[in-house]
Amino acid sequence: MRFISLLLISMLSISAHANPPKEIFWEDLIPKGHVQISNQDAASHDGNDQNWVQPNLDAPVVKSLDGQSVSLPGFVVPLEGDSQVISEFLLVPYFGACIHVPPPPPNQIVHVKIKGGVPIESLYDAITVTGVIKVETWQGDLAQTGYTMQAVGVAPFEL
Template sequence: MKMRYLLLAVLALVSQMVSAEVKVLEWEDLIPAEERDNPLPPPSNAIHPMFADESVPIDWVQTYGKVVEALNGKEVRLAGFVVPLEGDENRVTEFLLVPYYGACIHVPPPPTNQIVYVNYPEGLPQDIVWDAVWVTGTLNAVTYDMETFAAGYSMKATLANPYDEG
């Protein structure tokens, strides 16, 4: 009888693991189909810092893109680059995940649907934040507003590791 309960428990666990399959996303998956077909125009005052007059502060205007509501609450894996927000000298516990190196720092920020705010309590080691990373966790299609820009998605990460193409 005990063996039967054990077998049922194992089957239930396997069933949960199969149903909680992680979906690997590409950045374009975060953009609704109608926006992919009709891309958002770049901000009208987007001037690359290299060409800006240093005496005039750059005031970037971020484009607000729509999110894909069907991704809300899904377990996903997404590769990108880290823009650190919170942490210490060893680990980064809050960061933005962006599609290309330098986004939000040296150029106008990408549209909101191309930025993911990530909370990762375990922390990402500081020595890998300058390289591409894979981040896995629960994605929420909820805008995360900051002082100077916004992220169209947020994620509670369960795993973050260096990018590999495998």
């Protein structure tokens, strides 16, 4: 019994001193020195399919982020869930990406899954997602991503 108590105290001590997630921002997902091309300024809603094409499908990613615990603010594009919670979504750097305007390059979209789902009160509000980020491609109907994340938490974005 004493051994179990010591083991539990040790585990609590280790988890209390574990490093908090690294706070990152969208520019951190672009390799240093890479000039990112955006089609957002040229986008229009005149029905021309070319305006809805995702740019730079081969946009480079930051490989050193792979496997890191991070927190990243952004906006939600729901993929899976119901009226109460969502369990899978795209995290994007600005409202309307992938829905009202062409998708950003893959290195500016994170495919997120969260076990059990999470309530999202308003898609207009920015959130911060915390979890382990992976450098891997995900392809869906709306866009291709350069990163995926297994989220452990979602909170309203605070300045």
